[in-house]
Amino acid sequence: MSLYHIYFSPTGGVKQVSDALLEGLGRPDKQIHLLNQVYLANLALQPGDLCLVAVPCFYGRVPDYVREKLSQLSGHGAFAIAVIVYGNGEYGDSLLELRDILESCDLRVIAAVSAIAQHAIFSQYGKGRPNAEDKACLKDYALRIKQHLATGHFGALNLKGHAPYHDKHHLSICPQAKGDCTNCMKCVEECPVQAIPRENPRCVDKSRCISCMHCVSICPEHARTLNQAVLFVIARALKINYNEPKNNTLILSEREDKAVQEV
Ligand SMILES: Cc1cc2nc3c(=O)[nH]c(=O)nc-3n(C[C@H](O)[C@H](O)[C@H](O)COP(=O)(O)O)c2cc1C
Ligand code: SF4
Ligand code: SF4
Structure with missing residues:
Protein backbone atom coordinates (compact mmCIF):
# COMPACT_ATOMS: atom_id res chain seq x y z
CA MET A 1 0.00 0.00 0.00
CA TYR A 165 -24.14 22.92 -4.70
CA HIS A 166 -24.84 26.56 -3.93
CA ASP A 167 -23.73 29.17 -6.48
CA LYS A 168 -20.16 30.38 -6.52
CA HIS A 169 -19.35 33.96 -5.56
CA HIS A 170 -17.38 35.95 -8.06
CA LEU A 171 -15.86 38.55 -5.78
CA SER A 172 -12.90 40.38 -7.20
CA ILE A 173 -10.34 40.16 -4.39
CA CYS A 174 -7.12 40.46 -6.36
CA PRO A 175 -3.90 41.60 -4.70
CA GLN A 176 -1.76 44.25 -6.35
CA ALA A 177 1.69 45.55 -5.37
CA LYS A 178 2.58 48.96 -4.03
CA GLY A 179 5.77 50.96 -4.49
CA ASP A 180 7.86 48.58 -2.35
CA CYS A 181 7.92 46.01 -5.18
CA THR A 182 11.50 45.28 -6.28
CA ASN A 183 10.55 43.31 -9.42
CA CYS A 184 12.04 40.13 -7.92
CA MET A 185 9.52 38.09 -9.99
CA LYS A 186 8.85 35.57 -7.20
CA CYS A 187 5.10 36.14 -7.40
CA VAL A 188 5.18 35.97 -11.22
CA GLU A 189 6.86 32.57 -11.05
CA GLU A 190 4.68 31.11 -8.30
CA CYS A 191 1.18 32.34 -9.15
CA PRO A 192 -0.66 29.08 -9.96
CA VAL A 193 -2.69 30.66 -12.77
CA GLN A 194 -0.10 33.03 -14.26
CA ALA A 195 -2.17 36.09 -13.35
CA ILE A 196 0.79 38.40 -12.65
CA PRO A 197 2.36 39.90 -15.79
CA ARG A 198 6.15 39.63 -15.99
CA GLU A 199 6.34 43.03 -17.68
CA ASN A 200 4.64 44.66 -14.68
CA PRO A 201 4.43 42.46 -11.55
CA ARG A 202 2.69 45.23 -9.61
CA CYS A 203 -0.47 44.47 -11.56
CA VAL A 204 -2.77 41.48 -11.71
CA ASP A 205 -4.92 40.03 -14.47
CA LYS A 206 -8.29 39.99 -12.70
CA SER A 207 -9.77 37.64 -15.27
CA ARG A 208 -7.26 34.94 -14.23
CA CYS A 209 -6.69 35.58 -10.50
CA ILE A 210 -8.37 33.02 -8.20
CA SER A 211 -7.80 35.14 -5.04
CA CYS A 212 -5.70 32.40 -3.45
CA MET A 213 -3.43 34.91 -1.62
CA HIS A 214 -0.27 32.93 -2.39
CA CYS A 215 1.46 36.00 -3.85
CA VAL A 216 0.63 38.03 -0.72
CA SER A 217 2.09 35.36 1.55
CA ILE A 218 5.37 34.91 -0.35
CA CYS A 219 6.26 38.48 -1.38
CA PRO A 220 9.57 39.19 0.40
CA GLU A 221 8.79 42.93 0.51
CA HIS A 222 5.19 42.49 1.76
CA ALA A 223 4.32 44.67 -1.21
CA ARG A 224 1.20 42.83 -2.40
CA THR A 225 -2.00 43.89 -0.67
CA LEU A 226 -5.74 43.98 -1.13
CA ASN A 227 -7.89 47.04 -1.54
CA GLN A 228 -8.81 47.86 2.07
CA ALA A 229 -12.10 49.53 1.11
CA VAL A 230 -13.21 46.38 -0.74
CA LEU A 231 -12.17 44.23 2.24
CA PHE A 232 -14.12 46.44 4.61
CA VAL A 233 -17.29 46.06 2.54
CA ILE A 234 -16.87 42.27 2.28
CA ALA A 235 -16.14 41.90 6.00
CA ARG A 236 -19.36 43.76 6.82
CA ALA A 237 -21.33 41.60 4.40
CA LEU A 238 -20.17 38.33 5.99
CA LYS A 239 -23.33 36.90 7.46
CA ILE A 240 -21.73 33.89 9.11
CA ASN A 241 -20.32 34.12 12.61
CA TYR A 242 -16.56 33.87 12.07
C1 LIG B 1 -10.97 33.35 -1.83
C2 LIG B 1 -11.17 32.76 -0.46
C3 LIG B 1 -12.43 32.35 -0.06
C4 LIG B 1 -12.60 31.79 1.23
N1 LIG B 1 -13.84 31.36 1.60
C5 LIG B 1 -14.01 30.85 2.85
C6 LIG B 1 -15.30 30.41 3.29
O1 LIG B 1 -16.27 30.39 2.55
N2 LIG B 1 -15.42 29.99 4.58
C7 LIG B 1 -14.38 29.97 5.45
O2 LIG B 1 -14.56 29.63 6.61
N3 LIG B 1 -13.12 30.31 5.03
C8 LIG B 1 -12.94 30.75 3.77
N4 LIG B 1 -11.68 31.12 3.35
C9 LIG B 1 -10.53 30.85 4.22
C10 LIG B 1 -9.73 29.63 3.73
O3 LIG B 1 -10.57 28.51 3.57
C11 LIG B 1 -8.62 29.31 4.73
O4 LIG B 1 -7.87 30.48 4.94
C12 LIG B 1 -7.69 28.19 4.28
O5 LIG B 1 -6.82 27.95 5.33
C13 LIG B 1 -6.86 28.56 3.06
O6 LIG B 1 -5.89 27.56 2.83
P1 LIG B 1 -4.31 27.89 2.90
O7 LIG B 1 -4.07 28.49 4.28
O8 LIG B 1 -3.63 26.58 2.74
O9 LIG B 1 -4.03 28.87 1.83
C14 LIG B 1 -11.49 31.67 2.09
C15 LIG B 1 -10.22 32.09 1.67
C16 LIG B 1 -10.05 32.62 0.41
C17 LIG B 1 -8.67 33.04 -0.02
S1 SF4 C 1 7.08 39.07 -5.04
FE1 SF4 C 1 6.72 41.16 -4.29
S2 SF4 C 1 8.63 42.25 -4.71
FE2 SF4 C 1 8.68 40.38 -5.94
S3 SF4 C 1 7.82 40.99 -7.93
FE3 SF4 C 1 6.12 40.22 -6.70
S4 SF4 C 1 5.25 42.04 -5.72
FE4 SF4 C 1 7.28 42.61 -6.47
S1 SF4 D 1 -3.99 35.82 -5.43
FE1 SF4 D 1 -3.27 33.83 -6.23
S2 SF4 D 1 -4.11 33.75 -8.28
FE2 SF4 D 1 -4.27 35.90 -7.65
S3 SF4 D 1 -2.39 36.84 -8.42
FE3 SF4 D 1 -1.96 36.17 -6.33
S4 SF4 D 1 -1.05 34.12 -6.54
FE4 SF4 D 1 -2.06 34.62 -8.48
Missing part, protein backbone atom coordinates in the same frame (compact mmCIF):
# COMPACT_ATOMS: atom_id res chain seq x y z
CA SER A 2 1.37 3.43 -0.95
CA LEU A 3 0.33 6.65 0.77
CA TYR A 4 -0.20 9.69 -1.48
CA HIS A 5 -0.66 13.26 -0.31
CA ILE A 6 -2.28 15.66 -2.76
CA TYR A 7 -2.90 19.17 -1.49
CA PHE A 8 -3.42 22.81 -2.39
CA SER A 9 -2.14 25.23 0.21
CA PRO A 10 -1.60 28.75 -1.14
CA THR A 11 -0.90 30.31 2.27
CA GLY A 12 0.09 27.27 4.36
CA GLY A 13 -2.99 26.46 6.47
CA VAL A 14 -3.96 23.34 4.52
CA LYS A 15 -0.38 22.10 4.70
CA GLN A 16 -0.34 22.46 8.50
CA VAL A 17 -3.57 20.46 8.76
CA SER A 18 -2.24 17.76 6.41
CA ASP A 19 1.03 17.51 8.29
CA ALA A 20 -0.85 16.92 11.54
CA LEU A 21 -2.89 14.16 9.88
CA LEU A 22 0.27 12.64 8.41
CA GLU A 23 1.71 12.45 11.94
CA GLY A 24 -0.84 9.71 12.49
CA LEU A 25 -1.05 8.26 8.97
CA GLY A 26 2.67 7.92 8.35
CA ARG A 27 5.21 9.31 5.91
CA PRO A 28 3.71 9.69 2.42
CA ASP A 29 5.39 7.90 -0.49
CA LYS A 30 4.55 10.81 -2.78
CA GLN A 31 3.45 14.40 -2.11
CA ILE A 32 1.95 16.63 -4.78
CA HIS A 33 1.26 20.32 -4.29
CA LEU A 34 -1.37 21.50 -6.76
CA LEU A 35 0.15 24.98 -6.67
CA ASN A 36 2.83 23.59 -9.00
CA GLN A 37 2.35 22.70 -12.64
CA VAL A 38 1.40 19.05 -12.18
CA TYR A 39 -0.53 16.65 -14.36
CA LEU A 40 -2.30 14.16 -12.09
CA ALA A 41 -3.19 11.77 -14.92
CA ASN A 42 0.39 10.47 -14.64
CA LEU A 43 -0.15 9.29 -11.06
CA ALA A 44 -0.29 5.48 -11.00
CA LEU A 45 -2.74 4.82 -8.15
CA GLN A 46 -3.53 1.17 -7.39
CA PRO A 47 -6.35 -0.54 -5.47
CA GLY A 48 -5.31 -0.62 -1.79
CA ASP A 49 -3.37 2.67 -1.98
CA LEU A 50 -4.46 5.54 0.28
CA CYS A 51 -4.69 9.11 -0.96
CA LEU A 52 -4.95 12.07 1.45
CA VAL A 53 -6.50 14.96 -0.49
CA ALA A 54 -6.53 18.28 1.38
CA VAL A 55 -7.78 21.55 -0.10
CA PRO A 56 -9.16 24.89 1.13
CA CYS A 57 -12.77 25.99 1.10
CA PHE A 58 -13.32 29.11 -1.03
CA TYR A 59 -16.78 30.65 -0.62
CA GLY A 60 -18.22 27.37 0.66
CA ARG A 61 -16.99 25.48 -2.43
CA VAL A 62 -13.97 23.65 -3.80
CA PRO A 63 -11.97 26.20 -5.85
CA ASP A 64 -12.48 25.68 -9.62
CA TYR A 65 -8.72 25.49 -10.06
CA VAL A 66 -8.57 22.51 -7.67
CA ARG A 67 -11.59 20.82 -9.23
CA GLU A 68 -9.98 20.97 -12.66
CA LYS A 69 -6.67 19.56 -11.40
CA LEU A 70 -8.26 16.74 -9.38
CA SER A 71 -10.50 15.69 -12.26
CA GLN A 72 -7.34 14.49 -14.07
CA LEU A 73 -6.94 11.70 -11.47
CA SER A 74 -7.61 8.03 -12.20
CA GLY A 75 -8.11 6.45 -8.79
CA HIS A 76 -8.39 2.78 -9.88
CA GLY A 77 -10.40 2.07 -6.72
CA ALA A 78 -7.75 3.36 -4.29
CA PHE A 79 -8.95 4.68 -0.91
CA ALA A 80 -9.15 8.41 -0.23
CA ILE A 81 -9.53 10.78 2.71
CA ALA A 82 -11.20 14.08 1.80
CA VAL A 83 -10.04 17.08 3.83
CA ILE A 84 -11.49 20.59 3.67
CA VAL A 85 -9.75 23.40 5.52
CA TYR A 86 -11.66 26.61 6.20
CA GLY A 87 -11.20 29.91 7.99
CA ASN A 88 -13.58 29.48 10.93
CA GLY A 89 -16.67 30.54 8.95
CA GLU A 90 -18.58 27.75 7.22
CA TYR A 91 -17.44 25.13 4.76
CA GLY A 92 -20.81 25.00 2.99
CA ASP A 93 -21.00 22.31 0.29
CA SER A 94 -17.24 22.03 -0.15
CA LEU A 95 -16.66 18.74 1.69
CA LEU A 96 -19.54 17.08 -0.15
CA GLU A 97 -18.24 18.51 -3.41
CA LEU A 98 -14.72 17.22 -2.73
CA ARG A 99 -16.09 13.74 -1.96
CA ASP A 100 -18.06 13.79 -5.23
CA ILE A 101 -15.03 14.93 -7.24
CA LEU A 102 -12.90 12.14 -5.79
CA GLU A 103 -15.56 9.49 -6.31
CA SER A 104 -15.99 10.60 -9.92
CA CYS A 105 -12.25 9.85 -10.29
CA ASP A 106 -12.81 6.25 -9.14
CA LEU A 107 -11.50 6.80 -5.59
CA ARG A 108 -13.26 5.17 -2.60
CA VAL A 109 -13.67 7.96 -0.04
CA ILE A 110 -13.72 6.30 3.37
CA ALA A 111 -13.33 9.36 5.61
CA ALA A 112 -13.77 13.11 5.54
CA VAL A 113 -12.25 15.80 7.75
CA SER A 114 -13.13 19.46 8.13
CA ALA A 115 -10.49 21.53 9.90
CA ILE A 116 -9.92 25.15 10.81
CA ALA A 117 -6.95 27.26 9.76
CA GLN A 118 -6.31 30.97 10.00
CA HIS A 119 -8.33 32.78 7.34
CA ALA A 120 -6.12 33.63 4.36
CA ILE A 121 -7.82 37.01 3.80
CA PHE A 122 -9.25 37.98 7.20
CA SER A 123 -6.43 36.84 9.46
CA GLN A 124 -8.34 37.78 12.62
CA TYR A 125 -10.53 34.71 12.03
CA GLY A 126 -9.18 31.32 13.06
CA LYS A 127 -6.06 33.14 14.27
CA GLY A 128 -3.19 30.79 15.13
CA ARG A 129 -5.07 27.70 14.00
CA PRO A 130 -4.45 24.88 13.66
CA ASN A 131 -3.08 25.22 17.20
CA ALA A 132 -1.48 22.49 19.35
CA GLU A 133 -4.89 21.20 20.42
CA ASP A 134 -6.08 21.03 16.79
CA LYS A 135 -2.93 19.17 15.77
CA ALA A 136 -3.38 16.58 18.53
CA CYS A 137 -7.02 16.19 17.50
CA LEU A 138 -6.05 15.74 13.83
CA LYS A 139 -3.42 13.14 14.69
CA ASP A 140 -6.07 11.26 16.68
CA TYR A 141 -8.40 11.45 13.64
CA ALA A 142 -5.68 9.86 11.53
CA LEU A 143 -5.31 6.97 13.97
CA ARG A 144 -9.08 6.43 13.90
CA ILE A 145 -9.07 6.46 10.12
CA LYS A 146 -6.34 3.81 10.11
CA GLN A 147 -8.42 1.64 12.45
CA HIS A 148 -11.43 2.18 10.19
CA LEU A 149 -9.39 1.23 7.13
CA ALA A 150 -8.31 -1.98 8.86
CA THR A 151 -11.96 -3.13 9.19
CA GLY A 152 -12.15 -3.50 5.41
CA HIS A 153 -15.92 -2.84 5.35
CA PHE A 154 -17.01 0.47 3.89
CA GLY A 155 -20.49 1.77 3.14
CA ALA A 156 -21.72 5.25 2.26
CA LEU A 157 -19.96 8.40 3.46
CA ASN A 158 -22.81 10.74 4.36
CA LEU A 159 -21.89 14.42 4.51
CA LYS A 160 -23.78 17.64 5.06
CA GLY A 161 -24.45 19.87 2.07
CA HIS A 162 -26.63 19.71 -1.02
CA ALA A 163 -26.17 18.91 -4.67
CA PRO A 164 -26.61 20.96 -6.80
CA ASN A 243 -15.70 34.81 15.66
CA GLU A 244 -17.00 31.83 17.58
CA PRO A 245 -14.30 29.12 17.48
CA LYS A 246 -15.42 26.15 15.37
CA ASN A 247 -14.49 22.51 15.93
CA ASN A 248 -12.71 20.20 13.55
CA THR A 249 -14.77 17.18 12.52
CA LEU A 250 -14.11 13.64 11.37
CA ILE A 251 -16.74 11.68 9.47
CA LEU A 252 -16.14 8.01 8.76
CA SER A 253 -18.00 6.05 6.12
CA GLU A 254 -20.68 3.72 7.40
CA ARG A 255 -19.52 0.29 8.35
CA GLU A 256 -21.78 -2.51 7.19
CA ASP A 257 -23.63 -2.67 10.50
CA LYS A 258 -23.07 0.83 11.92
CA ALA A 259 -24.47 4.29 11.38
CA VAL A 260 -22.26 7.17 10.27
CA GLN A 261 -20.08 8.47 13.06
CA GLU A 262 -19.15 12.11 13.56
CA VAL A 263 -16.62 12.89 16.29
Whole structure:
Protein backbone atom coordinates (compact mmCIF):
# COMPACT_ATOMS: atom_id res chain seq x y z
CA MET A 1 0.00 0.00 0.00
CA SER A 2 1.37 3.43 -0.95
CA LEU A 3 0.33 6.65 0.77
CA TYR A 4 -0.20 9.69 -1.48
CA HIS A 5 -0.66 13.26 -0.31
CA ILE A 6 -2.28 15.66 -2.76
CA TYR A 7 -2.90 19.17 -1.49
CA PHE A 8 -3.42 22.81 -2.39
CA SER A 9 -2.14 25.23 0.21
CA PRO A 10 -1.60 28.75 -1.14
CA THR A 11 -0.90 30.31 2.27
CA GLY A 12 0.09 27.27 4.36
CA GLY A 13 -2.99 26.46 6.47
CA VAL A 14 -3.96 23.34 4.52
CA LYS A 15 -0.38 22.10 4.70
CA GLN A 16 -0.34 22.46 8.50
CA VAL A 17 -3.57 20.46 8.76
CA SER A 18 -2.24 17.76 6.41
CA ASP A 19 1.03 17.51 8.29
CA ALA A 20 -0.85 16.92 11.54
CA LEU A 21 -2.89 14.16 9.88
CA LEU A 22 0.27 12.64 8.41
CA GLU A 23 1.71 12.45 11.94
CA GLY A 24 -0.84 9.71 12.49
CA LEU A 25 -1.05 8.26 8.97
CA GLY A 26 2.67 7.92 8.35
CA ARG A 27 5.21 9.31 5.91
CA PRO A 28 3.71 9.69 2.42
CA ASP A 29 5.39 7.90 -0.49
CA LYS A 30 4.55 10.81 -2.78
CA GLN A 31 3.45 14.40 -2.11
CA ILE A 32 1.95 16.63 -4.78
CA HIS A 33 1.26 20.32 -4.29
CA LEU A 34 -1.37 21.50 -6.76
CA LEU A 35 0.15 24.98 -6.67
CA ASN A 36 2.83 23.59 -9.00
CA GLN A 37 2.35 22.70 -12.64
CA VAL A 38 1.40 19.05 -12.18
CA TYR A 39 -0.53 16.65 -14.36
CA LEU A 40 -2.30 14.16 -12.09
CA ALA A 41 -3.19 11.77 -14.92
CA ASN A 42 0.39 10.47 -14.64
CA LEU A 43 -0.15 9.29 -11.06
CA ALA A 44 -0.29 5.48 -11.00
CA LEU A 45 -2.74 4.82 -8.15
CA GLN A 46 -3.53 1.17 -7.39
CA PRO A 47 -6.35 -0.54 -5.47
CA GLY A 48 -5.31 -0.62 -1.79
CA ASP A 49 -3.37 2.67 -1.98
CA LEU A 50 -4.46 5.54 0.28
CA CYS A 51 -4.69 9.11 -0.96
CA LEU A 52 -4.95 12.07 1.45
CA VAL A 53 -6.50 14.96 -0.49
CA ALA A 54 -6.53 18.28 1.38
CA VAL A 55 -7.78 21.55 -0.10
CA PRO A 56 -9.16 24.89 1.13
CA CYS A 57 -12.77 25.99 1.10
CA PHE A 58 -13.32 29.11 -1.03
CA TYR A 59 -16.78 30.65 -0.62
CA GLY A 60 -18.22 27.37 0.66
CA ARG A 61 -16.99 25.48 -2.43
CA VAL A 62 -13.97 23.65 -3.80
CA PRO A 63 -11.97 26.20 -5.85
CA ASP A 64 -12.48 25.68 -9.62
CA TYR A 65 -8.72 25.49 -10.06
CA VAL A 66 -8.57 22.51 -7.67
CA ARG A 67 -11.59 20.82 -9.23
CA GLU A 68 -9.98 20.97 -12.66
CA LYS A 69 -6.67 19.56 -11.40
CA LEU A 70 -8.26 16.74 -9.38
CA SER A 71 -10.50 15.69 -12.26
CA GLN A 72 -7.34 14.49 -14.07
CA LEU A 73 -6.94 11.70 -11.47
CA SER A 74 -7.61 8.03 -12.20
CA GLY A 75 -8.11 6.45 -8.79
CA HIS A 76 -8.39 2.78 -9.88
CA GLY A 77 -10.40 2.07 -6.72
CA ALA A 78 -7.75 3.36 -4.29
CA PHE A 79 -8.95 4.68 -0.91
CA ALA A 80 -9.15 8.41 -0.23
CA ILE A 81 -9.53 10.78 2.71
CA ALA A 82 -11.20 14.08 1.80
CA VAL A 83 -10.04 17.08 3.83
CA ILE A 84 -11.49 20.59 3.67
CA VAL A 85 -9.75 23.40 5.52
CA TYR A 86 -11.66 26.61 6.20
CA GLY A 87 -11.20 29.91 7.99
CA ASN A 88 -13.58 29.48 10.93
CA GLY A 89 -16.67 30.54 8.95
CA GLU A 90 -18.58 27.75 7.22
CA TYR A 91 -17.44 25.13 4.76
CA GLY A 92 -20.81 25.00 2.99
CA ASP A 93 -21.00 22.31 0.29
CA SER A 94 -17.24 22.03 -0.15
CA LEU A 95 -16.66 18.74 1.69
CA LEU A 96 -19.54 17.08 -0.15
CA GLU A 97 -18.24 18.51 -3.41
CA LEU A 98 -14.72 17.22 -2.73
CA ARG A 99 -16.09 13.74 -1.96
CA ASP A 100 -18.06 13.79 -5.23
CA ILE A 101 -15.03 14.93 -7.24
CA LEU A 102 -12.90 12.14 -5.79
CA GLU A 103 -15.56 9.49 -6.31
CA SER A 104 -15.99 10.60 -9.92
CA CYS A 105 -12.25 9.85 -10.29
CA ASP A 106 -12.81 6.25 -9.14
CA LEU A 107 -11.50 6.80 -5.59
CA ARG A 108 -13.26 5.17 -2.60
CA VAL A 109 -13.67 7.96 -0.04
CA ILE A 110 -13.72 6.30 3.37
CA ALA A 111 -13.33 9.36 5.61
CA ALA A 112 -13.77 13.11 5.54
CA VAL A 113 -12.25 15.80 7.75
CA SER A 114 -13.13 19.46 8.13
CA ALA A 115 -10.49 21.53 9.90
CA ILE A 116 -9.92 25.15 10.81
CA ALA A 117 -6.95 27.26 9.76
CA GLN A 118 -6.31 30.97 10.00
CA HIS A 119 -8.33 32.78 7.34
CA ALA A 120 -6.12 33.63 4.36
CA ILE A 121 -7.82 37.01 3.80
CA PHE A 122 -9.25 37.98 7.20
CA SER A 123 -6.43 36.84 9.46
CA GLN A 124 -8.34 37.78 12.62
CA TYR A 125 -10.53 34.71 12.03
CA GLY A 126 -9.18 31.32 13.06
CA LYS A 127 -6.06 33.14 14.27
CA GLY A 128 -3.19 30.79 15.13
CA ARG A 129 -5.07 27.70 14.00
CA PRO A 130 -4.45 24.88 13.66
CA ASN A 131 -3.08 25.22 17.20
CA ALA A 132 -1.48 22.49 19.35
CA GLU A 133 -4.89 21.20 20.42
CA ASP A 134 -6.08 21.03 16.79
CA LYS A 135 -2.93 19.17 15.77
CA ALA A 136 -3.38 16.58 18.53
CA CYS A 137 -7.02 16.19 17.50
CA LEU A 138 -6.05 15.74 13.83
CA LYS A 139 -3.42 13.14 14.69
CA ASP A 140 -6.07 11.26 16.68
CA TYR A 141 -8.40 11.45 13.64
CA ALA A 142 -5.68 9.86 11.53
CA LEU A 143 -5.31 6.97 13.97
CA ARG A 144 -9.08 6.43 13.90
CA ILE A 145 -9.07 6.46 10.12
CA LYS A 146 -6.34 3.81 10.11
CA GLN A 147 -8.42 1.64 12.45
CA HIS A 148 -11.43 2.18 10.19
CA LEU A 149 -9.39 1.23 7.13
CA ALA A 150 -8.31 -1.98 8.86
CA THR A 151 -11.96 -3.13 9.19
CA GLY A 152 -12.15 -3.50 5.41
CA HIS A 153 -15.92 -2.84 5.35
CA PHE A 154 -17.01 0.47 3.89
CA GLY A 155 -20.49 1.77 3.14
CA ALA A 156 -21.72 5.25 2.26
CA LEU A 157 -19.96 8.40 3.46
CA ASN A 158 -22.81 10.74 4.36
CA LEU A 159 -21.89 14.42 4.51
CA LYS A 160 -23.78 17.64 5.06
CA GLY A 161 -24.45 19.87 2.07
CA HIS A 162 -26.63 19.71 -1.02
CA ALA A 163 -26.17 18.91 -4.67
CA PRO A 164 -26.61 20.96 -6.80
CA TYR A 165 -24.14 22.92 -4.70
CA HIS A 166 -24.84 26.56 -3.93
CA ASP A 167 -23.73 29.17 -6.48
CA LYS A 168 -20.16 30.38 -6.52
CA HIS A 169 -19.35 33.96 -5.56
CA HIS A 170 -17.38 35.95 -8.06
CA LEU A 171 -15.86 38.55 -5.78
CA SER A 172 -12.90 40.38 -7.20
CA ILE A 173 -10.34 40.16 -4.39
CA CYS A 174 -7.12 40.46 -6.36
CA PRO A 175 -3.90 41.60 -4.70
CA GLN A 176 -1.76 44.25 -6.35
CA ALA A 177 1.69 45.55 -5.37
CA LYS A 178 2.58 48.96 -4.03
CA GLY A 179 5.77 50.96 -4.49
CA ASP A 180 7.86 48.58 -2.35
CA CYS A 181 7.92 46.01 -5.18
CA THR A 182 11.50 45.28 -6.28
CA ASN A 183 10.55 43.31 -9.42
CA CYS A 184 12.04 40.13 -7.92
CA MET A 185 9.52 38.09 -9.99
CA LYS A 186 8.85 35.57 -7.20
CA CYS A 187 5.10 36.14 -7.40
CA VAL A 188 5.18 35.97 -11.22
CA GLU A 189 6.86 32.57 -11.05
CA GLU A 190 4.68 31.11 -8.30
CA CYS A 191 1.18 32.34 -9.15
CA PRO A 192 -0.66 29.08 -9.96
CA VAL A 193 -2.69 30.66 -12.77
CA GLN A 194 -0.10 33.03 -14.26
CA ALA A 195 -2.17 36.09 -13.35
CA ILE A 196 0.79 38.40 -12.65
CA PRO A 197 2.36 39.90 -15.79
CA ARG A 198 6.15 39.63 -15.99
CA GLU A 199 6.34 43.03 -17.68
CA ASN A 200 4.64 44.66 -14.68
CA PRO A 201 4.43 42.46 -11.55
CA ARG A 202 2.69 45.23 -9.61
CA CYS A 203 -0.47 44.47 -11.56
CA VAL A 204 -2.77 41.48 -11.71
CA ASP A 205 -4.92 40.03 -14.47
CA LYS A 206 -8.29 39.99 -12.70
CA SER A 207 -9.77 37.64 -15.27
CA ARG A 208 -7.26 34.94 -14.23
CA CYS A 209 -6.69 35.58 -10.50
CA ILE A 210 -8.37 33.02 -8.20
CA SER A 211 -7.80 35.14 -5.04
CA CYS A 212 -5.70 32.40 -3.45
CA MET A 213 -3.43 34.91 -1.62
CA HIS A 214 -0.27 32.93 -2.39
CA CYS A 215 1.46 36.00 -3.85
CA VAL A 216 0.63 38.03 -0.72
CA SER A 217 2.09 35.36 1.55
CA ILE A 218 5.37 34.91 -0.35
CA CYS A 219 6.26 38.48 -1.38
CA PRO A 220 9.57 39.19 0.40
CA GLU A 221 8.79 42.93 0.51
CA HIS A 222 5.19 42.49 1.76
CA ALA A 223 4.32 44.67 -1.21
CA ARG A 224 1.20 42.83 -2.40
CA THR A 225 -2.00 43.89 -0.67
CA LEU A 226 -5.74 43.98 -1.13
CA ASN A 227 -7.89 47.04 -1.54
CA GLN A 228 -8.81 47.86 2.07
CA ALA A 229 -12.10 49.53 1.11
CA VAL A 230 -13.21 46.38 -0.74
CA LEU A 231 -12.17 44.23 2.24
CA PHE A 232 -14.12 46.44 4.61
CA VAL A 233 -17.29 46.06 2.54
CA ILE A 234 -16.87 42.27 2.28
CA ALA A 235 -16.14 41.90 6.00
CA ARG A 236 -19.36 43.76 6.82
CA ALA A 237 -21.33 41.60 4.40
CA LEU A 238 -20.17 38.33 5.99
CA LYS A 239 -23.33 36.90 7.46
CA ILE A 240 -21.73 33.89 9.11
CA ASN A 241 -20.32 34.12 12.61
CA TYR A 242 -16.56 33.87 12.07
CA ASN A 243 -15.70 34.81 15.66
CA GLU A 244 -17.00 31.83 17.58
CA PRO A 245 -14.30 29.12 17.48
CA LYS A 246 -15.42 26.15 15.37
CA ASN A 247 -14.49 22.51 15.93
CA ASN A 248 -12.71 20.20 13.55
CA THR A 249 -14.77 17.18 12.52
CA LEU A 250 -14.11 13.64 11.37
CA ILE A 251 -16.74 11.68 9.47
CA LEU A 252 -16.14 8.01 8.76
CA SER A 253 -18.00 6.05 6.12
CA GLU A 254 -20.68 3.72 7.40
CA ARG A 255 -19.52 0.29 8.35
CA GLU A 256 -21.78 -2.51 7.19
CA ASP A 257 -23.63 -2.67 10.50
CA LYS A 258 -23.07 0.83 11.92
CA ALA A 259 -24.47 4.29 11.38
CA VAL A 260 -22.26 7.17 10.27
CA GLN A 261 -20.08 8.47 13.06
CA GLU A 262 -19.15 12.11 13.56
CA VAL A 263 -16.62 12.89 16.29
C1 LIG B 1 -10.97 33.35 -1.83
C2 LIG B 1 -11.17 32.76 -0.46
C3 LIG B 1 -12.43 32.35 -0.06
C4 LIG B 1 -12.60 31.79 1.23
N1 LIG B 1 -13.84 31.36 1.60
C5 LIG B 1 -14.01 30.85 2.85
C6 LIG B 1 -15.30 30.41 3.29
O1 LIG B 1 -16.27 30.39 2.55
N2 LIG B 1 -15.42 29.99 4.58
C7 LIG B 1 -14.38 29.97 5.45
O2 LIG B 1 -14.56 29.63 6.61
N3 LIG B 1 -13.12 30.31 5.03
C8 LIG B 1 -12.94 30.75 3.77
N4 LIG B 1 -11.68 31.12 3.35
C9 LIG B 1 -10.53 30.85 4.22
C10 LIG B 1 -9.73 29.63 3.73
O3 LIG B 1 -10.57 28.51 3.57
C11 LIG B 1 -8.62 29.31 4.73
O4 LIG B 1 -7.87 30.48 4.94
C12 LIG B 1 -7.69 28.19 4.28
O5 LIG B 1 -6.82 27.95 5.33
C13 LIG B 1 -6.86 28.56 3.06
O6 LIG B 1 -5.89 27.56 2.83
P1 LIG B 1 -4.31 27.89 2.90
O7 LIG B 1 -4.07 28.49 4.28
O8 LIG B 1 -3.63 26.58 2.74
O9 LIG B 1 -4.03 28.87 1.83
C14 LIG B 1 -11.49 31.67 2.09
C15 LIG B 1 -10.22 32.09 1.67
C16 LIG B 1 -10.05 32.62 0.41
C17 LIG B 1 -8.67 33.04 -0.02
S1 SF4 C 1 7.08 39.07 -5.04
FE1 SF4 C 1 6.72 41.16 -4.29
S2 SF4 C 1 8.63 42.25 -4.71
FE2 SF4 C 1 8.68 40.38 -5.94
S3 SF4 C 1 7.82 40.99 -7.93
FE3 SF4 C 1 6.12 40.22 -6.70
S4 SF4 C 1 5.25 42.04 -5.72
FE4 SF4 C 1 7.28 42.61 -6.47
S1 SF4 D 1 -2.39 36.84 -8.42
FE1 SF4 D 1 -4.27 35.90 -7.65
S2 SF4 D 1 -4.11 33.75 -8.28
FE2 SF4 D 1 -2.06 34.62 -8.48
S3 SF4 D 1 -1.05 34.12 -6.54
FE3 SF4 D 1 -1.96 36.17 -6.33
S4 SF4 D 1 -3.99 35.82 -5.43
FE4 SF4 D 1 -3.27 33.83 -6.23
